[in-house]
Amino acid sequence: xxxxxxxxxxxxxxxxxxAATVSNFFNWPDKLSERMRSRVETSVTELGFVPNMPAxxxxxxxxxxxxxxxVNASNPFFAGIATAVxxxxxxxxxxxxxxxxxxxxxxxxxxxxxxxxxRFDGVVVAPSDDELEPLRQxxxxxxxxxxxxxxxxxxxxxxxSLDHREGGxxxxxxxxxxxxxRLLFAGGPEGVRQVARRLEGCREVVSGIAGTRLExxxxxxxxxxxxxxxxxxxxxxDQDERPDAVFAGNDLHAIGLVNALVAQGVxxxxxxxxxxxxxxxxxxxxxxxxxxxxxPIAEMGRAAARLLLDEISEPGREPRDVVFPPELVVRxxxx
Amino acid sequence: xxxxxxxxxxxxxxxxxxAATVSNFFNWPDKLSERMRSRVETSVTELGFVPNMPAxxxxxxxxxxxxxxxVNASNPFFAGIATAVxxxxxxxxxxxxxxxxxxxxxxxxxxxxxxxxxRFDGVVVAPSDDELEPLRQxxxxxxxxxxxxxxxxxxxxxxxSLDHREGGxxxxxxxxxxxxxRLLFAGGPEGVRQVARRLEGCREVVSGIAGTRLExxxxxxxxxxxxxxxxxxxxxxDQDERPDAVFAGNDLHAIGLVNALVAQGVxxxxxxxxxxxxxxxxxxxxxxxxxxxxxPIAEMGRAAARLLLDEISEPGREPRDVVFPPELVVRxxxx
Numbered sequence: 224x225x226x227x228x229x230x231x232x233x234x235x236x237x238x239x240x241x242a243a244t245v246s247n248f249f250n251w252p253d254k255l256s257e258r259m260r261s262r263v264e265t266s267v268t269e270l271g272f273v274p275n276m277p278a279x280x281x282x283x284x285x286x287x288x289x290x291x292x293x294v295n296a297s298n299p300f301f302a303g304i305a306t307a308v309x310x311x312x313x314x315x316x317x318x319x320x321x322x323x324x325x326x327x328x329x330x331x332x333x334x335x336x337x338x339x340x341x342r343f344d345g346v347v348v349a350p351s352d353d354e355l356e357p358l359r360q361x362x363x364x365x366x367x368x369x370x371x372x373x374x375x376x377x378x379x380x381x382x383x384s385l386d387h388r389e390g391g392x393x394x395x396x397x398x399x400x401x402x403x404x405r406l407l408f409a410g411g412p413e414g415v416r417q418v419a420r421r422l423e424g425c426r427e428v429v430s431g432i433a434g435t436r437l438e439x440x441x442x443x444x445x446x447x448x449x450x451x452x453x454x455x456x457x458x459x460x461d462q463d464e465r466p467d468a469v470f471a472g473n474d475l476h477a478i479g480l481v482n483a484l485v486a487q488g489v490x491x492x493x494x495x496x497x498x499x500x501x502x503x504x505x506x507x508x509x510x511x512x513x514x515x516x517x518x519p520i521a522e523m524g525r526a527a528a529r530l531l532l533d534e535i536s537e538p539g540r541e542p543r544d545v546v547f548p549p550e551l552v553v554r555x556x557x558x
Numbered sequence: 559x560x561x562x563x564x565x566x567x568x569x570x571x572x573x574x575x576x577a578a579t580v581s582n583f584f585n586w587p588d589k590l591s592e593r594m595r596s597r598v599e600t601s602v603t604e605l606g607f608v609p610n611m612p613a614x615x616x617x618x619x620x621x622x623x624x625x626x627x628x629v630n631a632s633n634p635f636f637a638g639i640a641t642a643v644x645x646x647x648x649x650x651x652x653x654x655x656x657x658x659x660x661x662x663x664x665x666x667x668x669x670x671x672x673x674x675x676x677r678f679d680g681v682v683v684a685p686s687d688d689e690l691e692p693l694r695q696x697x698x699x700x701x702x703x704x705x706x707x708x709x710x711x712x713x714x715x716x717x718x719s720l721d722h723r724e725g726g727x728x729x730x731x732x733x734x735x736x737x738x739x740r741l742l743f744a745g746g747p748e749g750v751r752q753v754a755r756r757l758e759g760c761r762e763v764v765s766g767i768a769g770t771r772l773e774x775x776x777x778x779x780x781x782x783x784x785x786x787x788x789x790x791x792x793x794x795x796d797q798d799e800r801p802d803a804v805f806a807g808n809d810l811h812a813i814g815l816v817n818a819l820v821a822q823g824v825x826x827x828x829x830x831x832x833x834x835x836x837x838x839x840x841x842x843x844x845x846x847x848x849x850x851x852x853x854p855i856a857e858m859g860r861a862a863a864r865l866l867l868d869e870i871s872e873p874g875r876e877p878r879d880v881v882f883p884p885e886l887v888v889r890x891x892x893x
Binding site: 330341504509 | 581640653660665813817844
């Protein structure tokens with residue numbers, strides 16, 4: 224792909240100037256008149272030309288760097304993905320730099336532009352939202368891109384993801400089978416594909432059972448602090464209003480939630496059972512060991528890195544999707 | 559600083575070629591003969607010339623990016639540092655990319671070279687080891703560099719650190735005051751300055767008390783898995799050989815250690831008291847809530863980012879050191 228992309232000569236032809244002028248535009252813009260600068264700039268923009276890296280990179284064609292854009296590298300789920308990507312990349316002689324979008328599409332865009340301008344060998348992205356077009360365009364321009372924790376409904380990007388509907392289903396089935404009848408889904412915004420799928424899975428199970436209800440509560444950030452806040456809110460509800468089971472958006476949220484419930488004198492799991500999502504290393508080591516839907520984090524990270532290495536060595540190959548099954552891990556918080 | 563650094567014209571003069579030839583060297587090396595390439599390359603290396611970023615960066619002088627090199631971004635201590643640096647940088651309109659050295663000086667060097675070549679606005683480094691010369695040289699060449707979790711004994715780099723000797727002292731005093739007489743220091747390699755300081759602090763306390771001993775056990779990685787391994791080893795010792803108190807290198811290690819001790823039927827804290835280091839968010843939420851030496855992680859990250867912003871806006875300013883005091887947080891693992 225990279226070989227067929229726009230060259231400095233295409234820009235020169237398009238702008239009706241010499242290649243040397245285009246070179247000056249990039250290296251010593253002050254040498255050009257304002258008029259000439261804007262003429263070259265227009266062609267650069269229209270053709271989508273990305274200037275080359277410094278010589279060392281150019282001569283060996285590859286930067287030796289993989290970019291990783293995740294939602295939040297402080298979340299142990301993404302930290303685990305990053306560590307796994309680093310291990311596989313390192314074995315292939317590549318370094319990894321990581322940016323956290325914190326769910327901001329702008330920030331993700333900034334990282335992607337940077338990674339592309341610097342001619343990184345490829346990028347792995349856990350997208351900030353469902354808008355994948357900027358990612359697809361970058362792949363079309365020659366930067367290998369692999370999604371992790373997200374699929375591409377158009378099938379234009381390789382991806383590693385989990386069957387989240389099934390994840391929602393097995394969590395709900397476990398709670399309902401244990402006799403719980405008032406379920407609360409404590410998740411992030413439903414607009415996020417992964418969350419919407421889990422909720423669908425929950426609904427499928429609950430809707431088939433008379434006398435069982437499912438409510439939804441939103442949380443701005445799926446972290447410990449927000450989990451604790453939601454736990455205090457649940458503890459403050461009247462007994463007959465209170466859910467007897469919570470399915471939390473991730474393990475951090477669940478651990479915070481359990482912590483606050485216990486601190487407020489609510490028995491976990493007797494009064495409220497709690498199921499998390501991810502199975503981060505701390506889930507098993509929390510004050511109340513956490514029942515959770517396990518995502519095989521390290522395997523997912525490694526699979527994403529391997530897909531990327533394949534795309535780097537064989538540009539333009541057909542996108543592939545690797546879908547992992549979720550797995551329920553039963554511990555004390557919801558036996 | 560940056561204004562006074564080596565220019566492409568210096569390289570041209572040094573190599574006895576035109577500036578255009580140096581430009582070609584960086585942009586179209588194939589245009590030059592092998593002899594000419596090697597001539598320019600020699601001058602570039604001897605003068606320490608770093609080629610410029612693509613035009614957009616060059617024209618606004620700054621890349622808008624801060625580089626962060628930490629030992630391991632998956633460790634909640636460094637993840638907390640990263641989040642705090644991101645927040646301060648974001649408020650100043652800068653993005654942050656993060657690399658994990660995993661204690662490899664080579665990998666750290668790779669990141670630093672990359673950050674410098676890409677003309678990042680500045681870098682924050684939690685060093686992989688005590689060798690700071692490469693960092694000092696980069697600052698001398700005009701890239702603002704701030705240390706975090708480490709000081710510069712030569713005073714040439716700004717730094718944010720903690721008084722680790724005091725940290726070792728307060729942990730040991732707490733254990734000794736509680737009547738513990740057989741202390742085990744479970745740390746990383748003593749060659750690491752931070753660890754050596756904590757051990758010094760411990761020794762100062764223990765050496766003043768007759769009938770109290772201090773032994774040292776090393777751990778390759780200060781993580782949950784290694785902590786669990788050490789916990790199993792301690793549980794397997796004869797009663798009279800076994801320490802009655804452990805001061806662990808960090809909280810991850812301590813949490814793993816407590817977990818394994820409890821799983822093997824050793825009572826924590828009755829038979830073995832355990833003190834961690836860092837006060838990561840999970841310390842308070844572990845199965846046995848952890849007594850630990852608190853590092854003010856978010857404050858340290860923010861302080862490092864602020865020092866860096868100061869150096870960016872006022873290049874060449876005098877290095878400053880911010881030293882935080884440690885604080886003992888007493889919980890169930892060592893009351």
